[in-house]
Amino acid sequence: AQSVAQPEDQVNVAEGNPLTVKCTYSVSGNPYLFWYVQYPNRGLQFLLKYITGDNLVKGSYGFEAEFNKSQTSFHLKKPSALVSDSALYFCAVRDALTGGGNKLTFGTGTQLKVEL
Amino acid sequence: DVKVTQSSRYLVKRTGEKVFLECVQDMDHENMFWYRQDPGLGLRLIYFSYDVKMKEKGDIPEGYSVSREKKERFSLILESASTNQTSMYLCASSSLAGYNEQFFGPGTRLTVL
Structure with missing residues (x-):
């Protein structure tokens, strides 16, 4: 079975400060990990993914994420937050050993609020 | 760019109605x-x-x-809508490879009265 946890319902950060949105996962085999962002009344937009290789993954809008196998984590980070980054962020995981269908399991989401 | 479209952004239905939500993608995703x-x-x-x-x-x-x-169309059917099916419904598509991301439509906010 595959699962993912986002321990924080909301993260508040001041504009210009670094931000971190946390994600931990559980899979039987190796993970494929994804981050998505959702702006109000919109669908989800893909930000970045980890498949294999370098543990630091860079994505859209200046976001990056660090894969840590020993801690089973995939935290989303940005060096300097913008007010426009305020949105709902979802982490998702797929076990690389599972069968067809490309089924992802999503976390419950973390609301990021960036204030002036 | 991948485009996933959904037939309605907002939908209001009554309890017991049959509801169809449609989704179309244009990237030949499996x-x-x-x-x-x-x-x-x-x-x-x-x-x-x-x-x-x-x-x-x-x-x-x-x-x-x-x-x-x-291939391009995937429909969701609520045979007899109930109030507990009031929700945001999101459609997504992806290619077969497991490491590929899913692409999402804009969502349909369904309210069942």
């Missing part, structure tokens, strides 16, 4: 998915399809059915 999104629960998979006329149950299929007659 996989298509229907999720519902509720506050505090994240996204939950209702059904998915990896080929025409093929479907598999997700985590919460009760009260729903699906149809995929053409």
